[in-house]
Amino acid sequence: MTRFFLTTAIDYVNSRPHLGTAYEKITADVIARYKRLCGVDTYFLMGNDEHSQNVFRKAAEEGLSPLAYCDRMEQEFRDTWRHLNLSFDDFIRTTQPRHKAGVTALAKRIYDAGDIYEGVYEGWYCVGCEAFKQEKDLVDGKCPLHLTTPQWIKEKNYFFRLAKYQQPLLDHFAAHPEFLQPAMRRNEILRLLEGGLEDISVSRAGQAWGIPLPFDAASVVYVWFDALINYASAVGLGSDQQMFDRWWPADLHIIGKDITRFHAVIWPAMLMSAGVALPRQVFGHGFITFNGQRMSKSLGTAIDPFEAASRFGPDPLRLYLVKEIAFGGDGDFSWTRYDERYNVDLANNLGNLVSRVTAMADRYRQGRLLPTGAGSDRLVRLGEQVAADYRHSMDAYALHEGAAAAYRLIDGTNEFIAATSPWALAKDPGAADRLTQVLFDAAEAIRLAAVLLTPIMPTASAEILRRVGGSSDGLCLDRDGRWRNNGERGLVQEGSLWPRKEQTIVTDNPTPPPSTQHPAPSISEAATPRISIDDFMKVELRVAKVLAAERVPKSRRLIKVQVDVGTEQRTLVAGIAEAYEPEALVGRSVVIVFNLQPATLMGIESNGMVLAASPDGGKPTLVSFEDPPPPGTRVR
RNA sequence: GCCGGAGUAGCUCAGUUGGUGAGAGCACGCGUCUCAUAAGCGCGGGGUCGGCGGUUCGAAUCCGCCCUCCGGCACCA
Numbered sequence: 028m029t030r031f032f033l034t035t036a037i038d039y040v041n042s043r044p045h046l047g048t049a050y051e052k053i054t055a056d057v058i059a060r061y062k063r064l065c066g067v068d069t070y071f072l073m074g075n076d077e078h079s080q081n082v083f084r085k086a087a088e089e090g091l092s093p094l095a096y097c098d099r100m101e102q103e104f105r106d107t108w109r110h111l112n113l114s115f116d117d118f119i120r121t122t123q124p125r126h127k128a129g130v131t132a133l134a135k136r137i138y139d140a141g142d143i144y145e146g147v148y149e150g151w152y153c154v155g156c157e158a159f160k161q162e163k164d165l166v167d168g169k170c171p172l173h174l175t176t177p178q179w180i181k182e183k184n185y186f187f188r189l190a191k192y193q194q195p196l197l198d199h200f201a202a203h204p205e206f207l208q209p210a211m212r213r214n215e216i217l218r219l220l221e222g223g224l225e226d227i228s229v230s231r232a233g234q235a236w237g238i239p240l241p242f243d244a245a246s247v248v249y250v251w252f253d254a255l256i257n258y259a260s261a262v263g264l265g266s267d268q269q270m271f272d273r274w275w276p277a278d279l280h281i282i283g284k285d286i287t288r289f290h291a292v293i294w295p296a297m298l299m300s301a302g303v304a305l306p307r308q309v310f311g312h313g314f315i316t317f318n319g320q321r322m323s324k325s326l327g328t329a330i331d332p333f334e335a336a337s338r339f340g341p342d343p344l345r346l347y348l349v350k351e352i353a354f355g356g357d358g359d360f361s362w363t364r365y366d367e368r369y370n371v372d373l374a375n376n377l378g379n380l381v382s383r384v385t386a387m388a389d390r391y392r393q394g395r396l397l398p399t400g401a402g403s404d405r406l407v408r409l410g411e412q413v414a415a416d417y418r419h420s421m422d423a424y425a426l427h428e429g430a431a432a433a434y435r436l437i438d439g440t441n442e443f444i445a446a447t448s449p450w451a452l453a454k455d456p457g458a459a460d461r462l463t464q465v466l467f468d469a470a471e472a473i474r475l476a477a478v479l480l481t482p483i484m485p486t487a488s489a490e491i492l493r494r495v496g497g498s499s500d501g502l503c504l505d506r507d508g509r510w511r512n513n514g515e516r517g518l519v520q521e522g523s524l525w526p527r528k529e530q531t532i533v534t535d536n537p538t539p540p541p542s543t544q545h546p547a548p549s550i551s552e553a554a555t556p557r558i559s560i561d562d563f564m565k566v567e568l569r570v571a572k573v574l575a576a577e578r579v580p581k582s583r584r585l586i587k588v589q590v591d592v593g594t595e596q597r598t599l600v601a602g603i604a605e606a607y608e609p610e611a612l613v614g615r616s617v618v619i620v621f622n623l624q625p626a627t628l629m630g631i632e633s634n635g636m637v638l639a640a641s642p643d644g645g646k647p648t649l650v651s652f653e654d655p656p657p658p659g660t661r662v663r
Numbered sequence: 664g665c666c667g668g669a670g671u672a673g674c675u676c677a678g679u680u681g682g683u684g685a686g687a688g689c690a691c692g693c694g695u696c697u698c699a700u701a702a703g704c705g706c707g708g709g710g711u712c713g714g715c716g717g718u719u720c721g722a723a724u725c726c727g728c729c730c731u732c733c734g735g736c737a738c739c740a
Contacts, residue, residue: 215667285735313668319733351688353677357668357734364675367689375702383699390698427677431687445704450697523700581664584739602739626740636740647739 030068032277033059034258036286037074037119040100041081044107045322046360047283047315049332053345054312054354054426055281056113060482061421061429063114064504070274072261073108074119075101076254078247083236093236097122107333112341112485119261121253127238129260130253134229135241136301142188143229145243185230185246192296193224199295205308207291208424209355212284212311216291227293255294259303277306284311310424313357315348330360339525342484343369349483350430366528373525377437377476377491381524383444384469385494388518391453396467396496397515399460403447403468409439410475410510417479418504426483433479440472470495470516478507487524494519567622568638568662569593570655576609579629587631588612592621593659600633603647616655618662 035055038048052073059071077097086096101120108115119126137143197220200206200213207213230246231237237247256264258277263270282290290309298305316322322329336344347368352358388394413436420428449469452462474497481488481502489499496516497507571590579585584602586609599619620636627633639647 314734316733351676359675361675364689367675370700370702371688374700379700379702381699383703385699387698425679431677441703442705444698445696448696448698453698525700527700527702579738582738583664600738600740604739620740623740628740629738633740641739 030070030274031059031062031279032070032072032262032274033062033279034072034261034277034281036280036282037076037121037254037257038104039079039081040075040077040097040104041079041085043100043103044332046317046330046332046335047322049107049111049335050315050348050352050358051281051283051312052108052113052115053111053348056111056115057345057349057426057482058279058281058421058424059114060485064478064482064502064508066503066505070117070262071115072117072119072258073113073115074117074257074261075104075121076250076257077120077122078237078253079250080234080236094122110333110336110341111345114485117261119257121238121257125263125266126257126260128265129263130238130248130256130265131241132265133256133259133297133301133303134248134252136303137187137297138242140300140302142191142300143185143242144188146184146186183232183246184228185240185243186226187229187252187293187297188300189227189293189296190224192299193220195299196220196224196292196296199299199305203307206305207287208308208310212287212291216287219288220292224292251289251293252297255289255297258306259298264303276304278308280306280309282309282311284313287311310355312355313352315352316357316359318361319359335360335365338365339369339373339528340486342487343373343525345483346372346430346480349426350434352427354424354426369525370527372434374523374527376434376441378523378525380437380441380444381473381491381494382520384440384466384473385518385520387449387453388466388470389520391449391462392466394518394520395515396463396470396518398467398512399464402464402471402510402512403443406439406443406468406472407510407512410436410472413439414475414479414508414510418508421482429479430483433476433483436472436476436479440469440476443472444469467512467516470518471511475508475510478502478504490524494521564663565622566620568618569621570652570658570660570662571597571617571619571635571637572655572658573612573615573617576612578604578609579631582629585629585631586612588637590617590619590635591658592619592635593657597634598632599635599637600628600631601637601639603637603639603649606647607649615649616652616658618650 033055035051038044055071055073059069062069075097077093082097083093086093089096091099097120101118105118134143197217200217200220204213207216229249229252230240230243231249232246234247237250238253240246240248258280259271259275260266262274264275280290287309290311295305317330332344338344344365347360347365348358350372351364351368385394388396413432416435417429417432420426420432443465447465449462449465452458452465473495474492477488477491477495477497481499492499496518569592571592573588573590574596575589577587579587579600582604584604586601586604586607588599588601588609590597590599618638620638623635625632625634638650640650641647
């Protein structure tokens with residue numbers, strides 16, 4: 028294989044990228060750079076997913092046309108990616124003409140294959156639940172929650188015959204065990220496939236923001252169907268056959284583990300139907316947490332990759348994410364750990380190693396080194412072993428092991444210097460040749476390690492190569508990734524590559540962004556349409572005192588509370604069990620929505636709603652009073 | 664409750680298809696060199712590999728049950 032087509036998931040443009048998104052792109056970039064280092068003609072694709080209703084709404088909230096909003100977000104994404112030194116060859120947007128051409132072409136092929144049928148999305152619809160109900164969910168033909176007979180609803184829709192591809196997909200998984208990685212994800216999907224598939228809806232009626240179906244312009248392609256096709260449309264499906272022939276099929280889709288099903292089931296089925304070759308491999312990477320917590324904007328646990336890369340530059344961040352996290356598994360990021368790894372891996376080991384070797388070369392040999400004999404057996408063997416291990420690991424996308432291999436050589440070189448003590452040799456006139464060779468060996472080991480680290484730390488590696496007298500132009504692993512014991516080297520001694528960071532000045536406590544730049548709530552609040560006082564007065568808020576509370580059986584969130592609202596007692600159900608024990612609620616005064624339509628939750632009728640602040644991804648906090656007024660008091 | 668993931672040294676984690684007395688980094692203690700960014704190198708302490716059973720000549724690794732933590736789903740009026 029002389030060419031390699033690599034993709035990452037395209038990103039929703041609802042918000043700016045966080046470190047988790049950046050992680051995916053960085054690992055993909057490392058793979059792309061590794062392939063290029065191997066002399067493989069590489070096409071690395073990234074992009075944005077713009078046809079979502081959320082985007083449409085968000086743009087409207089900000090008073091922008093959807094496209095103008097997407098243009099702006101593209102700049103934000105590109106700025107971030109540039110800051111991380113990502114070497115993508117192409118950046119696709121799903122609003123581009125080439126993508127529309129690709130979607131149209133693929134949809135038509137699937138349609139012509141007879142795998143898209145016009146149907147009605149029909150089923151029992153419970154008005155109370157605002158949801159479709161499966162036959163099996165009904166009890167005596169009635170909604171078990173509302174005890175009402177649901178309506179039979181029909182909605183025009185187009186379906187893709189996904190179910191038809193159950194067996195072909197199973198066959199494909201059997202024939203290509205490498206198709207989905209890591210293995211655990213494959214097992215999950217196999218179990219899902221064995222359980223059978225259902226046809227899926229691929230269109231939405233009555234929406235303008237999207238790509239019209241080629242066979243029915245009144246409907247647009249459903250966003251997922253649309254998005255997946257980007258991988259093919261970017262390389263010319265439906266617009267540039269020559270390019271498509273050159274790059275398709277994709278060699279590797281790097282995606283997050285949460286969207287494995289789309290890439291390992293729906294996407295290959297679509298391609299099978301259209302008679303297009305399947306991608307060779309899908310790799311589902313893990314998630315990055317911040318101090319063990321899921322990244323969330325409102326909790327202050329979303330790390331801005333821009334900020335992280337600004338701390339020491341992009342290379343240290345890239346090294347951290349690649350070396351410290353087993354690729355495929357989940358990983359954690361914290362500022363203290365980031366600083367620690369920076370000091371250990373970069374300042375103490377690699378950076379200091381470059382300093383000591385260039386300093387000695389300068390001091391003892393005026394920076395000129397020419398081999399005087401054979402290289403150190405031990406170090407040469409280590410270098411060659413490391414280079415081989417590195418290749419095996421990187422070829423298997425065990426990126427963390429590839430980084431570790433390079434570091435074994437760095438550590439080994441520090442040990443080598445301690446063992447050979449060049450400063451002692453320098454005092455012995457009879458050891459002149461020996462000293463030259465020792466320094467040459469050390470410089471060569473650094474050169475080799477820098478070559479291996481090039482995909483991970485492109486800028487720093489080039490700088491190291493310059494300092495130890497190696498070239499960084501047009502690197503080729505076959506040629507430059509092996510031990511050399513020839514040629515004069517000119518070493519240059521300059522300032523520290525990575526000065527030690529003596530103290531941590533950033534905190535790892537979740538820090539919600541300062542209110543001045545708190546984009547999440549402030550923007551959405553400002554953007555929400557204002558309501559009149561009359562609208563608000565429709566909502567009747569009242570003080571209620573909790574008389575009794577108990578956990579709803581088999582529920583994780585729900586607590587059933589009996590409250591006194593002044594004029595009567597009521598039963599309501601509140602989703603606060605994760606934050607409150609029922610006993611702790613009794614006697615408390617809370618605020619409820621008094622005039623809310625009743626609803627049935629887990630079989631219990633709730634007459635009202637208990638107010639609580641509900642942070643995104645956090646636990647609710649009840650609205651309470653310093654000095655509780657009597658039950659029934661109106662709140663306004 | 665259902666479905667996943669995880670539980671290995673004080674901390675963060677590696678441990679390919681079960682097999683040499685269980686590892687790395689950080690932190691800690693001791694020693695040592697002086698070329699270097701108070702960095703490097705060497706030695707050391709410290710672990711019932713969540714618990715209990717089972718398969719096996721042999722299990723951190725496979726199987727069963729249980730405990731704990733974290734996600735996702737169902738309820739979130």
